[in-house]
Every structure is written in C-alpha cells, then in structure tokens.
Amino acid sequence: MIVAAIKPTEHLAALAFAGRHRPRVWEPAPWIFAIAFYFAFPNYLGFGTELLVTILFALSLDLVLGYAGIITLGHAAFFGAGAYTVGMLAYHGIWNEPISSLMLAAIVAALVGLGSGLVLLRTQGLTLLMLTLCTMALLEEAANLGHEYTGGFDGLASLPIPPLLGLFEFNPLYPRTQYLYVLIVLFIAFLFVRTLIYSPFGQSLAGIRENTLRMHAVGSPVRARLITCYTISAAIAGIAGGLWAQANAYVNLTTLSLDRAAMVLIALILGGYGRIYGGFVGAVAYMALAHFLAKLYPTGWQLGLGLLLVVIALFARNGILGIGEALLRRIRAKHMPQ
Amino acid sequence: MILGVDVASMILGGVAAGMVLFIVSVGLSVTMGLMGFVNLAHGAFAMLGGYIIVLSMNYWGVHFLPALALGFVVTAAVSFAFERLLYARLYRATELDQVLFTIGLVFMAIASVTLVVGPENQQLVLPAMLQGQVDLGFTQYRTYSIFLIAIGIIIVVGLWLGFERTRIGAQIRATVDNRRMTESLGINVDRLFTITFAFGSGMAALGGGLGAEFLGLDPQYALKYLVYFLIVVAVGGLGRVTGVFYAALLIGVLDFALKKYIPKGGTLFIFGLTILLLLWRPQGLFAGRAT
Amino acid sequence: MTACLLETRTVSRNFGALAAVSDVEFRLEVGARHALIGPNGAGKTTFINLLTGVLRPTQGRVMLKGRDVTDIPEAQRVKLGIARTFQINRLFRGLTVLENVYIAVSERLGIALDMFRPAGARRDVIEEAMHLIAALKLEDDTGRRVSELPYGRQRLVEIAIALGLKPEVLLLDEPAAGVPSAESHIILDAIGSLSEQIGVLIIEHDMDVVFRFAERITVMVGGRIFAEGTPKEIAADPEIRAVYLGQAYHG
Incomplete structure (x- = not known):
C-alpha cells in the first residue's frame, strides 16, 4: 500500500x-x-415586526457577548440611542425619511458606543458590568429629564414617518410595510454579521473571548479590537432601535430601560449565545412565550422565566441551540460507531 | 442658622439611609470579594428578610427587635441552603452564568412574593418608642433615624472588630487578597464562603427590615434597589467592610441631598458620579491597593 | 562577533518589599540556544515577564535589537519580534488547534482586522498553520478543541502559537513541564529545526532537556544572576552543583 x-x-x-x-x-x-409568516398570519404582523426587531437587537448583542465575550447589562443604551435619534428628528420636523433616518440612528448609536467603549472597555468583570448599567441608566435619566426634546416620561408619540421610498405607507393598523422593511434590514445586517464572525476579525474576537492575556502575547491590540466590535454592535443595536421607533411611530423611555436590556439578554441566552442563529431561536421562543403567557398569567410567566434562567445557567449553558447540537452529536455518534 | 439646621437634618437623614445601605450591601461586598461571585440576588435576600420582619410584626404581633432577629435567622438559614445546593455549583462558572442564575432567582423571588403575599406595599409600623421626634438640643429629629444611625454604628464597629480581631475575619481578609495563597495554607475557602454568605444574607435581611420604613417593601424591591446596592459595593470595593461603609454613607447623603435640592437631576448625578469614580478607581474608591 | 538580540541593563523588579529580580545584566545573542535555570522562586518567570513587557521593571532598561523597549507594551513588543510560551497553558481553550494557530499567524500578518473576507479564504494562513501543526505532530488533533486534548498535547499547541509569530527572540517558560517524556523530544525537535537567526531562551527544570538543548546556561538564584557559562562549565562548577544542581543532574 502506498501512503501518499x-x-x-x-x-x-x-x-x-x-x-x-x-x-x-x-x-x-x-x-x-x-416570508411564509407574512402571508399566513396577516393579523400578527405587528407581533412579527416586534419579533424581527428583537432578533436584530439580539444579533447585535451576540456580537459583543457571544463573540467578543464582553458581558453587558446595558445594551439598551444603543437601542434607545437609535430610537430617540429617529424619534426626535421626526417629531421636531428635522428629518424623517425612513432609510436615511435609520443610517443616522446607526451613526448616533455607534458614536455612543465608541464614546462609552473608549472609557468602559478599560475595565472588566464587575466594574464593567456596573459601568454598562450606569451608562444606560444615565441615558435613560437624561431622556427623562430632557422633557422639551425627548417628551420625558411620556416619550414622543405619533411620529410623522413618510412612506418608504415614497411608495409604501407605514400603516400602524396593518403593519405590512413595517414587517417587510424590518425583514429586509434584518437580512442585510445578518449578512454583514455572518461575514464578520467568519472573518479573521471574528476569529480574533473569539481569541479575545477565550483568552485575553494570550491575545496580548500574540501581539493583538486587544482594546482597540474590543472597541471596534463594541462600536459595530452599538450601530446595529441603534438600527434595531430606529426600526422600532419607525414601526411603532413612537419612542419612549422603555427603549432605554433595564427591562429591555435584560429581555434581549435572556432571549439570546435562551437561544444560545456565540451562535449566529441563537438570537433567532431565542427571540422566537421568548417572544412567543411572552406574547401568549405574559398576558394571561403575568406572575406565573415571571416565575417561569426566572426558573428557566436558573435552569439554563445550571444545566444548559448553551441554550436551545446548544441542546440541539448535543442531541445531534449523540445521534451521529450512534450512527457512526467509529 | 435656619440653613445650618436644615443641612444638619439633611445630613442626619442621609446618614440614616446610608446605614441601611451599608447593612444591606456589606454582605454582598464580602461574598463578591471572597469568591468573585456576581450575586445579583442579594436584594432578593434583603426583600425576604424585610417581608419576614414586617409580616411577623403585622400578622403575629411580634415585637420589632425579636422580628429583626427572626428575619436574620430565617434568611441566613434559607441562603445557607441556597448556597450549598445551587450557588456552590457555579463558583467556577463564568460571570455570565452567575449573572443569569441570580437574575433568575430575582425574578422567581418577585413572582413568588407577588403570588404568596400580593403586589401591594407592606407598611412597617414602628413600635411607639421609635416613633416621633427626639430633642437633639439644636433641633428636633426623628427618633427612628437616630435609632438607625445607632444600630449602624454598632454593626460597623462589630463587623470591624470581627474582621480585624477574629480568626475567621483574618481568613476572610487573607482570601480576598490572595485566594490561591490562602487555599495553599489549608484554609477551607468553600466553608468560609458558606458562612459569610449566610451571615451576609442575614445582614441584608436586617437591612430590608430596618429600611422598609422609608424604602417601602413590595415585590419589586429585589430589583428596584439592586443598582444602589451594586453601586455601593463597586464604589466601596470588594471585600472591604470600611470601604463599603464610607461608600454607603456617601451615596446615602448624596442621594438625600440631591433629592432635596435638585429633585429632577439627582439620579443623573449619582450615576454620572459612579461612572467617574469607577473609571478613576476601577477597584473601588476605598480599595486601598491597585491589584 | 555575534550580534545581540535582547539585552537587559541592570534590570530590577520589586513587589513591595520583595526584590524578585535584582540588577540583572543579560544578553541573548543571535542564534543563541540559551537556558535559564534556578530553583523555584528564583525570579525566572518574573524575568521573562520583564523581557516581554507583561511587567515594567522598577529600574533598568530592556533593549531589543539595540532599541530601548522598556516602555513599549507587550503587544507591540511582539510586533518587534519577541514571542513567548507560558509556564501554565494560556490557550484559546474553546477553539480548535487550527484556530489557535491561525489566530497567531493572522495577527503576525496583520490581517486580523479584515472583516469582510472569510478566514477560510486565506489559504496561505491555513497552510502555514498546518505546517506548524505538522511540525509539532498535532495533525490528528487539528480539528479538535484544545480543551479536549491531554495536557501534554496542549503544551505543544502552546509552542505552535509562539512559532506562528515567527519571532526573532523566542522565550520558552518550562515548555516540557507536564509533557510525557516520550513526547518531550517533539518539543526539542521543533526548536532544533528553527532558523539559526533566532535566539531562544528556555527556562527548564528538566536537566536532561537543558543539557541536550543549551549552548549557554545562566543560573539565577534569589533574583540575581549566580553564574553563566557553557554547559560544561556550569556542570563542572562545584558551587553550582552544591547550590542548585544537587542530585538533579547525574551526568
């Protein structure tokens, strides 16, 4: 036998x-x-739009949490920054063309991400956790106080959002335009994130997550890399927030709240972080459960959610997708005894 | 003159609030310092204690001081069980897992209390001797605030002595500074942690009860004040009793003063200040060393 | 005359009252195969940390290729041609062996900021990583996660990462510690096949490895250089035998 x-x-x-x-x-x-959902459930497109926005938001969080390993409790800061950019520009009659507004939302959120990342990402662990939380709380409080510009506690309602491309009306009762618009933006953002995580840059983020000290020792400018990732993630979160404001035609303090930051974190963890589809699965599971259970049994929902988190942390650290992967491995092992 | 009295009473009120913040937060600081465990459920233990104390007074007519003792003991026992059964599995887990696990506990605590007791606020009715005003010479002041300050001082002195003078205190200090070294000396860090965790939760329970008069007590308590407890710990430093004490007083007085003079921007200022403090001294304002 | 790659000038480092490294004058020549030995706590790892920039010296200067790098941080020193391995594995444990080495190679080539091309499309990087993996006899583990490998094999990944940086100065902190003796030759072979232009400094307790590898040996005791010389000189020095070698070396 010849061994080549x-x-x-x-x-x-x-x-x-x-x-x-x-x-x-x-x-x-x-x-x-x-796309099937669009045709099958025309009465649930409002819910569907909210779901797609949540997926986009979870995708942005996955970039920092799942790939770069930055633990943040304050990601709603960027969602809110984007939402308020769209909301304030439209409400005060400065600018409301949907697509360019969305880009402005991304830029503003990216600037917030860059500014806070420059200072916050010098720290780690509990301090970083606290600082992300405080930054978000600071923005929320600022939005609350800047009543003249932000509408304060009540937020800004009835935002005048013109038709998309001058053709497709944003109808709050039949959010068909919203649904397809958000779906397309999500798809573009997804393609970008997917390319990024498989790139050498994405590989270096995984390196930082796995062993920051070793990354220094291979000559990687770790902090600059983290700030870059944080800024990109903030921009995507800002787009999600901007979409939310456009789809709902209002913006309020909940876009900057701890509830929203915790919700997206839970959705992502539920699906499985560090997997590009984790946000998809998690957001669907979370939103579906929340939509049907939370209204019927709000307290029971909270109890179940808490229990779910405890169980995930103790037994299923990789979420639903992680369980699926483990099952697949087991099935494959059975079929291939070697 | 009026202004002087005003300032003095404002400071007294802030100090009293700070004492409660200290009593609740000190356990969190020590357990985080010992194990690096991010315990966001600490406020839930404070809430549990608060409920035991207030409900036992309101429904069973237990007196205030025995109720405080009851709250301490029961919460310490419950947290002991939680620590052995659940927390212990996550010592070597990532911070993220610890965050998720403890947030889950918070949600469960909020929902359980809502289901069992109800969503409404529970009123702490102070015993007659702690109601009313006391004459301080230069001004009249609320008896209960003076009582809180006295209790706070007793506790901080007691804890300080315990930390500095007892064997277990020395072990805790050594572990906070260098865990690996302490373990190599044959000290059982896990057991140390169990004891401190139970004791710290008991202290939080006391704080929950003592503070119920002005912080209120409803199921959202576990989440509502969490940020404050965390700020106190982050600013005071992990595993530092005196640091947490100063930080609690600082935050207590600042919060009180800001609510009085700039009712609108007060919280903004506290969050902003915390960010600046943590950037300046990431290990906490009173940590005392760089590593 | 040989050129000097890495040099320290009266370098000291204190931790509080403890002087971990004192007044060390050290030179690593081009092509050197140099060993640093000494009892536990002699300050060897601290010295490596000073050379690589993990720690700043309390006093003294560190020179790399004639340039003062004392104030240059760790990551930038790597770019100047210095690489190291760690006494205790510091690997990307959740990633595969190939990904571990890929990260090092891509950082060296400066392509790690590329966000728009798949990492897999850089065949040159993969090929280089695979050559290193083959050199360390890790082919069968290429696609396995590092955390699943036995400790001894992980030590080999540790070296593959450092070699992926194509350093001019290579610092190996106890590379053979924890490697089964049947496999330690893999490490020596890999180091032996390095270019003559590279200066290698190895910290090692296994005297067999030291005397097989080193052309020059520095003995460090209590943070100071106790002796320096060829292996023959060191082995023959009765004082060193008494202080350090003891029974460890029968040769």
Whole structure:
C-alpha cells in the first residue's frame, strides 16, 4: 500500500475550516419561514415586526457577548440611542425619511458606543458590568429629564414617518410595510454579521473571548479590537432601535430601560449565545412565550422565566441551540460507531 | 442658622439611609470579594428578610427587635441552603452564568412574593418608642433615624472588630487578597464562603427590615434597589467592610441631598458620579491597593 | 562577533518589599540556544515577564535589537519580534488547534482586522498553520478543541502559537513541564529545526532537556544572576552543583 503524503491544506480539518463560512442547506429556512409568516398570519404582523426587531437587537448583542465575550447589562443604551435619534428628528420636523433616518440612528448609536467603549472597555468583570448599567441608566435619566426634546416620561408619540421610498405607507393598523422593511434590514445586517464572525476579525474576537492575556502575547491590540466590535454592535443595536421607533411611530423611555436590556439578554441566552442563529431561536421562543403567557398569567410567566434562567445557567449553558447540537452529536455518534 | 439646621437634618437623614445601605450591601461586598461571585440576588435576600420582619410584626404581633432577629435567622438559614445546593455549583462558572442564575432567582423571588403575599406595599409600623421626634438640643429629629444611625454604628464597629480581631475575619481578609495563597495554607475557602454568605444574607435581611420604613417593601424591591446596592459595593470595593461603609454613607447623603435640592437631576448625578469614580478607581474608591 | 538580540541593563523588579529580580545584566545573542535555570522562586518567570513587557521593571532598561523597549507594551513588543510560551497553558481553550494557530499567524500578518473576507479564504494562513501543526505532530488533533486534548498535547499547541509569530527572540517558560517524556523530544525537535537567526531562551527544570538543548546556561538564584557559562562549565562548577544542581543532574 502506498501512503501518499497529503498536502497540509488538504487535511480534513483544514478543509472543514476553509469551508466553514459556506452556507448550509438549511440556512434559507428561517427566511422562508419569515416570508411564509407574512402571508399566513396577516393579523400578527405587528407581533412579527416586534419579533424581527428583537432578533436584530439580539444579533447585535451576540456580537459583543457571544463573540467578543464582553458581558453587558446595558445594551439598551444603543437601542434607545437609535430610537430617540429617529424619534426626535421626526417629531421636531428635522428629518424623517425612513432609510436615511435609520443610517443616522446607526451613526448616533455607534458614536455612543465608541464614546462609552473608549472609557468602559478599560475595565472588566464587575466594574464593567456596573459601568454598562450606569451608562444606560444615565441615558435613560437624561431622556427623562430632557422633557422639551425627548417628551420625558411620556416619550414622543405619533411620529410623522413618510412612506418608504415614497411608495409604501407605514400603516400602524396593518403593519405590512413595517414587517417587510424590518425583514429586509434584518437580512442585510445578518449578512454583514455572518461575514464578520467568519472573518479573521471574528476569529480574533473569539481569541479575545477565550483568552485575553494570550491575545496580548500574540501581539493583538486587544482594546482597540474590543472597541471596534463594541462600536459595530452599538450601530446595529441603534438600527434595531430606529426600526422600532419607525414601526411603532413612537419612542419612549422603555427603549432605554433595564427591562429591555435584560429581555434581549435572556432571549439570546435562551437561544444560545456565540451562535449566529441563537438570537433567532431565542427571540422566537421568548417572544412567543411572552406574547401568549405574559398576558394571561403575568406572575406565573415571571416565575417561569426566572426558573428557566436558573435552569439554563445550571444545566444548559448553551441554550436551545446548544441542546440541539448535543442531541445531534449523540445521534451521529450512534450512527457512526467509529 | 435656619440653613445650618436644615443641612444638619439633611445630613442626619442621609446618614440614616446610608446605614441601611451599608447593612444591606456589606454582605454582598464580602461574598463578591471572597469568591468573585456576581450575586445579583442579594436584594432578593434583603426583600425576604424585610417581608419576614414586617409580616411577623403585622400578622403575629411580634415585637420589632425579636422580628429583626427572626428575619436574620430565617434568611441566613434559607441562603445557607441556597448556597450549598445551587450557588456552590457555579463558583467556577463564568460571570455570565452567575449573572443569569441570580437574575433568575430575582425574578422567581418577585413572582413568588407577588403570588404568596400580593403586589401591594407592606407598611412597617414602628413600635411607639421609635416613633416621633427626639430633642437633639439644636433641633428636633426623628427618633427612628437616630435609632438607625445607632444600630449602624454598632454593626460597623462589630463587623470591624470581627474582621480585624477574629480568626475567621483574618481568613476572610487573607482570601480576598490572595485566594490561591490562602487555599495553599489549608484554609477551607468553600466553608468560609458558606458562612459569610449566610451571615451576609442575614445582614441584608436586617437591612430590608430596618429600611422598609422609608424604602417601602413590595415585590419589586429585589430589583428596584439592586443598582444602589451594586453601586455601593463597586464604589466601596470588594471585600472591604470600611470601604463599603464610607461608600454607603456617601451615596446615602448624596442621594438625600440631591433629592432635596435638585429633585429632577439627582439620579443623573449619582450615576454620572459612579461612572467617574469607577473609571478613576476601577477597584473601588476605598480599595486601598491597585491589584 | 555575534550580534545581540535582547539585552537587559541592570534590570530590577520589586513587589513591595520583595526584590524578585535584582540588577540583572543579560544578553541573548543571535542564534543563541540559551537556558535559564534556578530553583523555584528564583525570579525566572518574573524575568521573562520583564523581557516581554507583561511587567515594567522598577529600574533598568530592556533593549531589543539595540532599541530601548522598556516602555513599549507587550503587544507591540511582539510586533518587534519577541514571542513567548507560558509556564501554565494560556490557550484559546474553546477553539480548535487550527484556530489557535491561525489566530497567531493572522495577527503576525496583520490581517486580523479584515472583516469582510472569510478566514477560510486565506489559504496561505491555513497552510502555514498546518505546517506548524505538522511540525509539532498535532495533525490528528487539528480539528479538535484544545480543551479536549491531554495536557501534554496542549503544551505543544502552546509552542505552535509562539512559532506562528515567527519571532526573532523566542522565550520558552518550562515548555516540557507536564509533557510525557516520550513526547518531550517533539518539543526539542521543533526548536532544533528553527532558523539559526533566532535566539531562544528556555527556562527548564528538566536537566536532561537543558543539557541536550543549551549552548549557554545562566543560573539565577534569589533574583540575581549566580553564574553563566557553557554547559560544561556550569556542570563542572562545584558551587553550582552544591547550590542548585544537587542530585538533579547525574551526568
């Protein structure tokens, strides 16, 4: 028998790595579901829009939490920054064209992310956790106090959002435009994030998450890298917030609240963080449960949610997708005894 | 003259509030310092204690002081069970897991209290001797505030002596400074943590009861004041009794003063100040060392 | 005359009242195979941390290729050609062996800011990483997570990462510690096949490894340089035998 020396790049594991970014067969499925939802549940498009916004928000959080390993309790700061950018510009009659407003929302949120990241990301652990929380609380309080500009506690309602591209009306009762608009933005953002996490940059973020000290020792400018990631994530969260404001035609303090930050964190963890589809699965599971249970049994819902978190933290650290992956591994192991 | 009295009474009120903040937060600081465990459920233990204390007084007619003792003992026992059964599994877990787990506990605590007791605020009715005003010479002042300050001083002195003079206190200090070293000396850090955790939760219970008069007591308590407790710990430093004491007084007085003079921007100022303090001294204002 | 790669000038580091490293004058030449030995607590790892910039010296200067790098932080010193391994593994434990090495190579090539191209499309990086993996006999573990490997194999990943940086100065902090003796030759082979231009400094307790590898040995005791010389000189020095080598070396 002749043993041919295989080239190192033809090693199976190397080939797997070289092709890991290629789309899997099942990857169109969520988007087909989303389009099917539009036709199947015309009466639930408001809920669907909210769900898509939450997925986008969770995607932005996954970038910092799941990939770069930054634990934050204050991600709603950027969601709110984007929402208030859209809201204040439209309400005060400065600018309301939807797509460019969304870009402005991204820029403002990115600036907030860059500014806070420059100072916060020098710290870690509990201090960082506290600082993210305080930054968000600071913005919330500022929005509360700046009554003249932000509407204070009541927020800004009846935002005049003109038709998308001058053609498609944003109708609050039949949010068909909203749903498709958010879906398209989500898809673009998803493609961007997906490209990013499989890139050398994404690989270096994983390195920082796994061992920050070693990253210094391989010459990586860790802090600059984290700030870059934080800023990108903030921009995406800002887009999610901007979409939320446009879809609902209002903006209020809940966009900056701890509740919203905790909700997106829970949704992401539930789905499985550090997996690009974790936000999708988690947001669907969380929103569906919340939508149907929270209204019927609000207290029971909170109790169940708490229990769920405790169980996830103790037994299922990788969320629903993690459980799925473990099951798949087990099935494969059974079918391939080698 | 009027202004002087005004300032004095404002400071007294702030100090009294600070004492409660200290009593609640000190356990959190020590347990976080010992194990690096991010325990966001600390406020839930304070709430549990508060409910035991207030309900036992309102429904069973227990007197204030025995009710405080009851709250301390029961909460310490409950937290002991939680620590052994659940927390202990997460010592080596990531901060994220610890955050999720303890947030989950907070939600469960809020929901359970709502289900069992109801969503409404529970009124703490002070015993007659603690109601009314006391003459301080230069001004009349609320008896209860003076009582809180006295209790706070007794507790801080007691804790300080316990920390500085007892064997277990020395072990705690050593572990906060260098855990690996302490373990290599054969000190059972896990057992140390269990004891401090139970004791710290008991203290939080006392604070929950003592503060119920002006902080109120409803199921949202566990979440509502969490940020304040965390700020006190972050500013005071992990595992530092005196640091937490000064931080609690600072935050208590500032909060009181700001609510009085700038009722609108007060919270904004506290959050802003906390950010600046933590950037300046990430290990806490009173941590005393760089590492 | 050989050129000097890395040099310290009266470098000291104190921790409070404790002087971990005192007045060390040290030179690492181009192509050196240099060992640093000494009892536990002699300040060897602290010295490595001073060389790499993890710690700043209390006094003295660190020179890299004639340039004063004392105030240059760790990550930038790596760019200037210094790399190290750690006494206790510091790996990207949740990532595969290939990803671990890929990260090092991509940082060296400066492509780690590229967000828009798949990491897998850089075949040159993968090829280089695979060569390193092959050199350390890790091919069978290429796609496995580091955390799943036995400790000894993880030590090899530790070295593969450092080699991925293509350093001019390589500092190895007890590379063979925890490696089964049957596999320690893999480490020596990998280091042995390095270019003659690279200066290697190794901290090691295993005297077999030291005397097989080193052309020059520095003995550190109590934070100071106790002796320096060729392996023959060191092995023959009765004082060193008494102070340090003891029974450890029968040769």
